Amino acid sequence: MAVSFIASKSVNAAACDNPAATHAFARAFSVRDYDLAATLNSGQAFRWQPHGDGWTGIVGSHWVRLEAANNVLTARTARPVTDWTWLTHYLQLDLDLAAVLASFPDDPPMRSAVGACRGLRLLRQDPWECLASFILSSTKQIVQIRQIIAQLCECHGEPVPVPDGHPPAHSFPSPARLANVDEAELRCCKMGFRAPYLRETARAIAAGQCDLAAVREMPLPEARAELLKLPGVGPKIADCALLFGFGFAGAFPVDVWVMRALRQLYFPRRRPSRSRLQHFTATHFGRHAGYAQQYLFHYMRTGGRSGSSLG
DNA sequence: TACCAGGAGAGCG
């Protein structure tokens, strides 16, 4: 357990009517090898914005501001919090990163990627938000995905409390909500041809045809097959949701960047067939193949520069 | 301007 209580301070004591409670607006966690900027900005989550030295975002129904310095990660919220599990789970603060890195294959590409992306982590996002976000991601640049999701949340999400002086914020809209938004209205969020995919997938989940909670309990191949039934969900998007949302460590999304990495670094001669490639990604990278994938992705996207701050 | 973006689905041979 790398998380330890350091400080809790009530920013607005008058608002806390229970003096004995451990309610707090802020909390610090000790961390090691946690590159917050790389993690929040590496194309796995799309709702984090840099503000000064920190990042603000929405996790579930919580507005939160994160800041990391000197192995201390500080979180500030809009309302007092007693149970911080929603955040420690999202940030995966209990993960033993060294053990994960040690499970990677010891080959030149992985050594380079790990060396260039020190402290890069995988988040554990809400499965629905993650799945929906990646339905909206197809053939879009990360900056645009952020814009689409920001508009979607502003138009159809529920307002969440924010500290005084901060702009309004909204939760990610539920499947039930999006199931009842017509396609034209979704297209107003600039999601284009992805609108019917998002709507129909939301309907399937809201109607119980697909049970995301059940998917989480399935073995990986069955979970993947279940997600592939949804409209707008192919192998790449399914694996993104399985890895970033459901926590399947073996899911290995292959997008254009990862494909570039695999071809350049592992198959420089001839291009492998898709089945050959899937066999390779499923066997070569070990127990935490998905984690290795994220290192390759970030390594390629940043051109091998460490401490990158992509916009 | 041309090309590209964390793709999927459908049609074709």
Added chain:
DNA sequence: CGCTCTCATGGT
């Protein structure tokens, strides 16, 4: 199976 085309939008 593998190839090609379309879908919508905006960044670089």
